[in-house]
Amino acid sequence: MTQPGRHFLQIPGPTNTPDRVLRAMAAPTIDHRGPEFARLGMEILEAVKPVFGTAGPVVIYPSSGTGAWEAALVNTLSPGDRVLCFETGHFATLWQEMARGLGLEVRLVPGDWRHGVDPKAVADELDADPARAIKAVLVVHNETSTGVTSRVPEVREAMDSTGHPALLLVDTISSLGSMDYRHDEWGVDVTVAGSQKGLMLPPGLGFNAMSEKALAAARTARTATSFWSWGPMLAANERGVFPYTPATNLLYGLREALRMLEEEGLANVYARHRRHAEATRLAVRGWGLEVLCADEREHSGSLTAVMLPEGHDSDKIRALILDRYNMSLGAGLGRLTGKIFRIGHLGDFNDLMLAGTLAGVQMGLVAAGVPIDTGGINAALDRLQRP
Numbered sequence: 001m002t003q004p005g006r007h008f009l010q011i012p013g014p015t016n017t018p019d020r021v022l023r024a025m026a027a028p029t030i031d032h033r034g035p036e037f038a039r040l041g042m043e044i045l046e047a048v049k050p051v052f053g054t055a056g057p058v059v060i061y062p063s064s065g066t067g068a069w070e071a072a073l074v075n076t077l078s079p080g081d082r083v084l085c086f087e088t089g090h091f092a093t094l095w096q097e098m099a100r101g102l103g104l105e106v107r108l109v110p111g112d113w114r115h116g117v118d119p120k121a122v123a124d125e126l127d128a129d130p131a132r133a134i135k136a137v138l139v140v141h142n143e144t145s146t147g148v149t150s151r152v153p154e155v156r157e158a159m160d161s162t163g164h165p166a167l168l169l170v171d172t173i174s175s176l177g178s179m180d181y182r183h184d185e186w187g188v189d190v191t192v193a194g195s196q197k198g199l200m201l202p203p204g205l206g207f208n209a210m211s212e213k214a215l216a217a218a219r220t221a222r223t224a225t226s227f228w229s230w231g232p233m234l235a236a237n238e239r240g241v242f243p244y245t246p247a248t249n250l251l252y253g254l255r256e257a258l259r260m261l262e263e264e265g266l267a268n269v270y271a272r273h274r275r276h277a278e279a280t281r282l283a284v285r286g287w288g289l290e291v292l293c294a295d296e297r298e299h300s301g302s303l304t305a306v307m308l309p310e311g312h313d314s315d316k317i318r319a320l321i322l323d324r325y326n327m328s329l330g331a332g333l334g335r336l337t338g339k340i341f342r343i344g345h346l347g348d349f350n351d352l353m354l355a356g357t358l359a360g361v362q363m364g365l366v367a368a369g370v371p372i373d374t375g376g377i378n379a380a381l382d383r384l385q386r387p
C-alpha cells in the first residue's frame, strides 16, 4: 500500500536522519589514505569531543553500538577478571552476556526493569570486595528498553566513597547527543556510543571515549584484540586516518550532525529533549496510563516506555499504528515483550513532530480498544505551548 508523506520513525533509535545529514553523505567516496580524508578525520575527531564532554581521545569504529561495547571490554580487561553489572533492562542484560562470552566473570545485581543503577548497591558491592577482584563496573546510562536513566555522577561518587579502583564503563548509545553527559567531569573511564540515536546518523558507527586510567589498563589487559584494538587506531588517528577502511560517507554525515548540534548548542539540545519527554509523560498520564520508569529522578529524555492495562498486547497496537498511521513505535523487549511500547522522542525532532506522534499514539490506542481518556493529549499540547 502506498503511504503518502513521511514515515514517523518514533522508535528510540535509529532516529530520523536530518536532510542536511543525508545530503552531506551523498558525496563521492574518497581515498581514505589521502590528504582530503586526513583533513576530514582531524576535524571530526576533534569536533566529536564536546558531545562526550571529554578533552581526551575518542575512537570511531565502522560498527554498531554492540561493537563499541566489545571494544570497551576487550581493550581494558583480561580473561577471568570480575565485572559488576546491574540488571536495569534488556541492554544491560545483553552487555553482561557479552562480558560472560568474552571470558569475564560477571556479578549481575538483579533489578526490576523500572529503576536505574542504585548508587548505594554499587558502594555495597565494592565494599564487599576487599581483595579488589572487581576490575570494572558496567552501567547503561539510558536503558533504552525501559526509558530509565541511571545517575552516573552518583554512581561515580559511590565508587569513590569506597576507594575501590575498578574502572567505570558506561553505555551512552541512546543518550549521547540527547541528554547531558560528561565523560571527564563524571570520571567515566570508557564511554560507549553509537551513531544512530542522538547523533542523528544512520546505523554504522561505534564510539569509545577513554580516560587516562582506561588507557593505562589497556597497556596491561590480556584479552586478545585485533579489529577493536585501541593502539593502532589511536596511532593512525594522530594523522587523521584509520588503520583500516573507515565508513567514509558516514563520517561526512557525522561532520554535518556535529555542526547541527553545535549550532543549536548542546545545552539547548538537552533542554529540548527534556521538554519533549515531559510533554510525553503528561500525555501518557492524561490518558490514564502508567509510565514504566518508577523514579522521578530517572526519567529518560530520549524515550518514554508506556505500560498497558492487562489484556492488551502492545505488539498488536504497534502493528495497527504502523498500518494506519505509518508510524513505528518501539516494542517491549525481553521480559517486557507485549506489555509496553516505547515512544522515541530523540534526535532531529520538534514540537509538531511530537504532537503528531502523540496524536497517532492516542488514535491507535482508541482504535485498539484500550480504555483511555482522549483528553490526554491536551496536557502535552498545553506543555508545548510553553517554552
Ligand SMILES: *Cc1c(COP(=O)(O)O)cnc(C)c1O
Pocket: 013, 064, 065, 066, 067, 091, 140, 142, 143, 144, 171, 172, 173, 174, 194, 203
Ligand atoms: C541501541 C542500543 C544498543 C545496541 O546498539 P546496536 O547499535 O544495535 O548494536 C546497546 N545499548 C543501548 C543502551 C542501546 O540503546
